[in-house]
Amino acid sequence: MMESESVRMTAPADDVFQRDCAGRDILDHVTSRWATLILASLVAGPHRFSELNAKIGGISEKMLSQNLRTLVRDGLVKRTVTPTVPPQVSYSHTPLGADLTVQLWGLVSWIGNHTNDILEAQVRHDAATIQP
Amino acid sequence: MMESESVRMTAPADDVFQRDCAGRDILDHVTSRWATLILASLVAGPHRFSELNAKIGGISEKMLSQNLRTLVRDGLVKRTVTPTVPPQVSYSHTPLGADLTVQLWGLVSWIGNHTNDILEAQVRHDAATIQP
Numbered sequence: 001m002m003e004s005e006s007v008r009m010t011a012p013a014d015d016v017f018q019r020d021c022a023g024r025d026i027l028d029h030v031t032s033r034w035a036t037l038i039l040a041s042l043v044a045g046p047h048r049f050s051e052l053n054a055k056i057g058g059i060s061e062k063m064l065s066q067n068l069r070t071l072v073r074d075g076l077v078k079r080t081v082t083p084t085v086p087p088q089v090s091y092s093h094t095p096l097g098a099d100l101t102v103q104l105w106g107l108v109s110w111i112g113n114h115t116n117d118i119l120e121a122q123v124r125h126d127a128a129t130i131q132p
Numbered sequence: 133m134m135e136s137e138s139v140r141m142t143a144p145a146d147d148v149f150q151r152d153c154a155g156r157d158i159l160d161h162v163t164s165r166w167a168t169l170i171l172a173s174l175v176a177g178p179h180r181f182s183e184l185n186a187k188i189g190g191i192s193e194k195m196l197s198q199n200l201r202t203l204v205r206d207g208l209v210k211r212t213v214t215p216t217v218p219p220q221v222s223y224s225h226t227p228l229g230a231d232l233t234v235q236l237w238g239l240v241s242w243i244g245n246h247t248n249d250i251l252e253a254q255v256r257h258d259a260a261t262i263q264p
Contacts, residue, residue, distance in 0.1 A: 031163030075253025121207025
């Protein structure tokens with residue numbers, strides 16, 4: 001096999017290619033649209049549920065609630081209850097979640113910068129003869 | 133809003149938080165389990181269909197074929213036909229795909245290194261009192 005010209009990286013740990021690698025489920029899950037946007041929102045600091053709901057266009061309360069529960073269970077988001085009247089609940093990154101978000105950020109920024117490249121590639125592809 | 137202690141990043145371009153941002157579809161799509169594993173496989177150089185099929189445990193021929201078609205359409209993977217008898221088809225990164233893979237790589241490596249942290253957090257969470 002020829003070595004790729006354009007990317008110089010060590011081959012990944014073999015286990016990510018194995019059918020039963022637990023990391024695959026975590027990958028699916030942290031890169032889901034809503035989990036990514038929640039983690040990205042929290043870069044700006046702690047948010048209340050209603051603030052997240054307002055910030056992330058198109059998310060339903062049900063999906064926001066489900067995703068927050070999952071992120072809290074994963075140890076990526078911390079849920080803090082302040083005993084005011086009424087109690088205030090806020091969500092913030094755990095150190096693990098902040099660390100993951102740095103990685104996600106690189107990816108989200110790349111996509112932000114290259115969305116047009118990909119849309120243009122799709123147009124070029126569709127305009128060309130369909131490959132068998 | 134308090135500033136996060138642990139992550140210092142510029143806030144993302146606002147449009148990723150908008151309901152109709154095209155980048156959201158691309159994010160869903162390039163971070164899908166199979167697209168990620170295909171792009172990661174190609175770090176080692178061009179692969180034939182059968183080589184990718186053997187390398188990525190659990191992928192069906194149908195899913196591999198569908199994902200390759202999508203990645204080619206996105207301009208992330210190049211399909212090369214060598215006119216031997218029989219013709220040989222191989223898949224490799226485009227420069228755009230190689231660039232994206234650098235970003236994906238950071239994420240995949242992070243998950244590889246932190247899968248146990250997340251699994252442990254889940255166990256701790258489930259052992260604790262269920263939060264309302």
